[in-house]
Amino acid sequence: MDTEAAAPPATIALQNVSRRYGDTVALYPSDLTCDPASTTVLIGPSGCGKSTLIRIIAGLIVPDTGSVSLGGVRLTAQNGGELRQKLGYVIQDGGLFPHLSARDNVALLPRYLNHPKGAIERRVQELADLVQIPATSLDRFPRELSGGQRQRIGLMRALMNDPKIVLLDEPLGALDPITRSELQVQLKAIFDHLKKTVVIVTHDMTEAAYFGDCIVLMRAGQIVQRGALAELVEHPVEPYVRDFLTLRTPSR
Numbered sequence: 001m002d003t004e005a006a007a008p009p010a011t012i013a014l015q016n017v018s019r020r021y022g023d024t025v026a027l028y029p030s031d032l033t034c035d036p037a038s039t040t041v042l043i044g045p046s047g048c049g050k051s052t053l054i055r056i057i058a059g060l061i062v063p064d065t066g067s068v069s070l071g072g073v074r075l076t077a078q079n080g081g082e083l084r085q086k087l088g089y090v091i092q093d094g095g096l097f098p099h100l101s102a103r104d105n106v107a108l109l110p111r112y113l114n115h116p117k118g119a120i121e122r123r124v125q126e127l128a129d130l131v132q133i134p135a136t137s138l139d140r141f142p143r144e145l146s147g148g149q150r151q152r153i154g155l156m157r158a159l160m161n162d163p164k165i166v167l168l169d170e171p172l173g174a175l176d177p178i179t180r181s182e183l184q185v186q187l188k189a190i191f192d193h194l195k196k197t198v199v200i201v202t203h204d205m206t207e208a209a210y211f212g213d214c215i216v217l218m219r220a221g222q223i224v225q226r227g228a229l230a231e232l233v234e235h236p237v238e239p240y241v242r243d244f245l246t247l248r249t250p251s252r
């Protein structure tokens with residue numbers, strides 16, 4: 001296994017990663033480092049490569065070039081399955097299996113890994129408390145839950161094995177504004193409390209500003225600028241950055 005001993009356990013480091021689909025370049029060669037225990041937001045117009053980038057980090061898409069290291073361990077075809085189990089990955093609407101109850105969705109991976117039954121039950125309860133899901137909802141099927149509840153269950157499933165890294169691809173995109181705003185507050189509190197390395201994809205600049213210790217602004221398969229919001233506001237590397245921030249950030 002290729003290791004970089006100096007990297008803290010939850011650093012995400014991409015070097016020269018690129019990906020194309022036939023003639024479409026989804027991602028030009030890009031470098032990105034996401035710091036441990038911080039939240040990085042990927043934002044940019046539709047089709048700019050955000051999902052491609054987060055799916056490369058998740059090991060779900062193999063880049064055409066470059067390397068991905070998670071906590072100093074380089075992702076390879078051999079260790080991909082093992083490393084993926086150490087990540088939490090949440091997609092829009094939770095990505096739950098429709099034929100399993102919420103509880104069974106959440107417990108799927110630890111059962112597969114033969115974790116003790118009592119420990120799984122305790123962990124499910126602990127996470128249900130954390131994401132504020134009532135016990136009665138855990139025995140429902142995904143279709144019997146609201147969008148916000150499905151998303152909370154998706155988050156529980158992602159956190160079940162206590163991963164150091166949590167990846168969320170448009171986690172709140174399907175929710176009504178009130179539920180979305182409630183979940184934003186809860187998610188931020190959870191991430192601040194648990195000190196995870198978090199990467200979130202969003203279209204919403206207000207959401208990016210709310211979550212992002214670091215904002216990665218993309219356009220047409222390229223990272224245009226990466227930095228704290230203040231840095232992007234005060235030192236935009238090109239007019240696109242200023243325009244994107246100005247046009248997409250509603251005044252409150």
Ligand SMILES: Nc1ncnc2c1ncn2[C@@H]1O[C@H](COP(=O)(O)OP(=O)(O)OP(=O)(O)O)[C@@H](O)[C@H]1O
Binds near residue numbers: 021045052053
């Ligand atoms: N499986 C695929 N086959 C062909 N083209 C693809 C595939 N997946 C993505 N693309 C193309 O790659 C580019 C980047 O797509 P990607 O989904 O990463 O963008 P995105 O920024 O996440 O978009 P959105 O915000 O609309 O979800 C787009 O032009 C898209 O059409």
